[in-house]
Amino acid sequence: MALVKNVMVLFFFLALIEVSFGVVYEVGDSRGWTNDSSIDYKSWASTKEFRVGDTIRFVYNPIENNVMLVTYENFKSCNSTDPKFVRISGNDSLPITKPGHYYYICGVPGHCEVGQKVDIRVPKTSSPNPSLSPSPSPTEGHAPAPGPSKSSASSNQYFKHLLAFQLFIAAGVLACFAF
Numbered sequence: 001m002a003l004v005k006n007v008m009v010l011f012f013f014l015a016l017i018e019v020s021f022g023v024v025y026e027v028g029d030s031r032g033w034t035n036d037s038s039i040d041y042k043s044w045a046s047t048k049e050f051r052v053g054d055t056i057r058f059v060y061n062p063i064e065n066n067v068m069l070v071t072y073e074n075f076k077s078c079n080s081t082d083p084k085f086v087r088i089s090g091n092d093s094l095p096i097t098k099p100g101h102y103y104y105i106c107g108v109p110g111h112c113e114v115g116q117k118v119d120i121r122v123p124k125t126s127s128p129n130p131s132l133s134p135s136p137s138p139t140e141g142h143a144p145a146p147g148p149s150k151s152s153a154s155s156n157q158y159f160k161h162l163l164a165f166q167l168f169i170a171a172g173v174l175a176c177f178a179f
Helices: 002-019 041-046 072-077 153-178
Strands: 024-026 055-059 067-070 085-087 091-095 100-105 117-122
Touching: 041 117, 055 100, 072 100
Parallel strands: 024 055
Antiparallel strands: 055 091, 067 085, 067 100, 100 117
């Protein structure tokens, strides 16, 4: 019985360690998501190694800014009329669930044009962070939005993995107290 308890405790701690491997990237680091033209989001993104399982976090003043996921064409032209999604909370965490390019802009007039846009590139060849199981590669073109979007298939898969993990943790905790 003691062996079973020790094994369950070991699995519990291994599962906790596994969750901590995903990296949270705050866009713009301490300066956040702002229309300050001195921040070069292209340079910021180029210094990061984004992987499946990581989280992109946008921190900004919601009265003055927003976050929009757009197509490559709309990213290049700063067109905010047809976003894939819009976030307005001022503190938006978006999990990366698949490899691909994620094009974000601020939809407030003039902000994208002064540089408030970022291209998050998640290579297909990068090994995923172990906090999520690998997802199938997206079809050619632009990847679906991380987290909730017009296509909720990827977010449903993410939440299924999260639920399965939570059930595993709960079973481990119950097993520890049962013995």
